[in-house]
Amino acid sequence: MKIIMLGAPGAGKGTQAKRIAEKWQIPHISTGDIFRMNIKNGTELGMEAKKYMDQGLLVPDELVVKILLDRVAQSDCKNGYVLDGFPRTIPQAEVLDAELEKLGEKIDYAIDVDVPDENIINRMSGRRACVSCGATYHITYAPTQKEGVCDKCGSELILRDDDKPETVQKRLGVYHQQTQPLIEYYTAKNILKSVDGTKDMEDVFQSIVSILV
Numbered sequence: 695m696k697i698i699m700l701g702a703p704g705a706g707k708g709t710q711a712k713r714i715a716e717k718w719q720i721p722h723i724s725t726g727d728i729f730r731m732n733i734k735n736g737t738e739l740g741m742e743a744k745k746y747m748d749q750g751l752l753v754p755d756e757l758v759v760k761i762l763l764d765r766v767a768q769s770d771c772k773n774g775y776v777l778d779g780f781p782r783t784i785p786q787a788e789v790l791d792a793e794l795e796k797l798g799e800k801i802d803y804a805i806d807v808d809v810p811d812e813n814i815i816n817r818m819s820g821r822r823a824c825v826s827c828g829a830t831y832h833i834t835y836a837p838t839q840k841e842g843v844c845d846k847c848g849s850e851l852i853l854r855d856d857d858k859p860e861t862v863q864k865r866l867g868v869y870h871q872q873t874q875p876l877i878e879y880y881t882a883k884n885i886l887k888s889v890d891g892t893k894d895m896e897d898v899f900q901s902i903v904s905i906l907v
């Protein structure tokens with residue numbers, strides 16, 4: 695099963711994507727995580743992507759598309775995958791569809807985790823990420839056992855540059871302008887499913903499960 699997660703930054707699509715990946719035993723592929731890993735490792739790709747990410751802008755399509763296509767061509771993706779943060783523009787979606795079509799494959803579902811902007815701004819300012827392993831938490835909704843310390847690896851937690859309020863506003867603007875048109879794109883393909891992302895995490899997941907089974 696091949697699934698795309700749609701939704702504004704901070705809508706909770708990453709959390710849901712991980713749970714889907716676990717339940718269906720398919721890889722969770724986050725282009726944001728791939729970039730962050732590259733930034734951490736100081737690669738050329740990471741340094742290039744960081745320029746855009748820190749400003750709340752999208753990384754150019756040509757940098758993202760190749761990485762994603764290489765990733766989904768790996769053998770662990772043969773039974774499907776859940777994409778989190780890709781596509782984010784119509785051209786990205788078109789390239790993905792064209793590549794899948796060459797293989798006689800297609801995306802099965804695009805799941806939109808719908809959350810109004812006000813809720814997003816609230817949520818993102820409480821997000822914390824581990825400097826070392828990248829695990830994410832929320833000071834209210836998903837706190838760590840010890841404040842400011844990662845449960846998984848014990849490293850320090852920070853508010854990511856791209857989660858700072860001014861960057862979040864910018865990212866929401868970018869989302870509405872460049873990513874939201876994908877909702878229409880996948881509606882036209884009859885594979886869009888919307889879930890109410892304001893509910894608690896478990897309820898959102900159950901709504902998704904009922905769509906996928």
Ligand code: AMP
Nearest residue numbers: 725726746747751752753758779780782
């Ligand atoms: P995320 O963790 O998915 O919110 O992604 C963090 C940042 O990485 C985004 O704000 C973008 O700058 C960049 N990024 C991730 N995925 C993409 C994509 N598909 N296209 C363009 N930029 C992306």
